[in-house]
Amino acid sequence: MRRRLDIYILGRGRIGGLLARQVARARRAFARETGVDLAVAGIAGRAGGAALVTRAVGARGPRVLVDATAAEGMAAVHAAALAAGASVVSCNKKPFGGPQADWDRIERAAHRAGVMALREVTVGAGLPILRTLRDLRQSGDTVESVEGCVSGTLNYLCAALEGGRRFSQALGVARRLGYTEPDPREDLAGGDAARKAVILARTCGWRVDPGAVRLAPFARCGSRGDAAEFMARAASLDAPIRRRFAAAARRGGRLRYVARATRSGVAVGLRVVPAAGPLGRLEGPENIFVVRSRRYHRHPLVVAGPGAGPEVTAAGALADILEVARALGQGGTR
Numbered sequence: 001m002r003r004r005l006d007i008y009i010l011g012r013g014r015i016g017g018l019l020a021r022q023v024a025r026a027r028r029a030f031a032r033e034t035g036v037d038l039a040v041a042g043i044a045g046r047a048g049g050a051a052l053v054t055r056a057v058g059a060r061g062p063r064v065l066v067d068a069t070a071a072e073g074m075a076a077v078h079a080a081a082l083a084a085g086a087s088v089v090s091c092n093k094k095p096f097g098g099p100q101a102d103w104d105r106i107e108r109a110a111h112r113a114g115v116m117a118l119r120e121v122t123v124g125a126g127l128p129i130l131r132t133l134r135d136l137r138q139s140g141d142t143v144e145s146v147e148g149c150v151s152g153t154l155n156y157l158c159a160a161l162e163g164g165r166r167f168s169q170a171l172g173v174a175r176r177l178g179y180t181e182p183d184p185r186e187d188l189a190g191g192d193a194a195r196k197a198v199i200l201a202r203t204c205g206w207r208v209d210p211g212a213v214r215l216a217p218f219a220r221c222g223s224r225g226d227a228a229e230f231m232a233r234a235a236s237l238d239a240p241i242r243r244r245f246a247a248a249a250r251r252g253g254r255l256r257y258v259a260r261a262t263r264s265g266v267a268v269g270l271r272v273v274p275a276a277g278p279l280g281r282l283e284g285p286e287n288i289f290v291v292r293s294r295r296y297h298r299h300p301l302v303v304a305g306p307g308a309g310p311e312v313t314a315a316g317a318l319a320d321i322l323e324v325a326r327a328l329g330q331g332g333t334r
Helices: 015-033 049-058 075-083 101-113 129-138 152-163 168-178 191-203 227-232 232-250 308-330
Strands: 001-011 036-044 063-068 087-090 145-147 252-260 267-273 286-293 302-308
Touching: 001 015, 001 049, 001 302, 001 308, 015 036, 015 308, 036 049, 036 308, 049 063, 063 075, 063 308, 075 087, 075 101, 087 101, 087 308, 129 191, 129 267, 129 286, 129 302, 152 168, 152 232, 152 252, 152 286, 168 227, 168 232, 191 252, 191 267, 227 232, 232 252
Parallel strands: 001 036, 001 063, 063 087
Antiparallel strands: 145 252, 145 286, 252 267, 286 302
């Protein structure tokens, strides 16, 4: 007898819409494989979001709430859904890269209710970096450090600048392709990368105060005006950014925006890296993660691939939904 997993998608933007279509394409084959039928029970934007969450919390049977927003204050929503017996899949970094208390609250709620809180998309889009770290820990390994280029947006900009594009031109293209946050200053200030680094650290089992992250921005953009106004004056940053990249090239290296997490702390900022190394070879909106652990110390574990874009982000969220569904098919989750 087939079981049904109801999916409630909070967010009607590009990722939410793509995810709904990907679920529709995958459901028949997945049902044949596992005996679990995937059903989009609701999708809502900002106006209908509260009603959708109320429906998901009050429903019965196996269900998953997908947070495909970038909204603040969602930790309480996640915890309430989990406590009511709904699994949560999040594309939203803010509940997990903010105060440690929010992370702890979500983890406790999932554990007590016997459901799943998954967030793979929050760091590497479709790349399984959080799953890899989780598997290492669960198999008895000890992670020593995670280092990498965690922002597909900034990696795209670095490659475009090295290819001769002006900063303002490259940023405009990245925004049109959907690589940036709605306000690109969130990417450029480094806050988005810092949240990802915090999530990486916490997935390794390290408690992190976001205020203690050593953060240097990709570019100092200021906070005046809205995103459209910033884009209109982005050309003022072309010359100083071009000089920094030229200086790195003269030293035989390349500039990359790198995050590093260890038990002793988290740092994020532009660094000159060897041009022939794994970080220096990155092109386009790729991410790369270099993991050193007790097992992978001399020869680190590397996870690399596309790290930005609506299609791969939606696909990463679908992979988390399928993990919930497989557990359901095997008798797990409520």
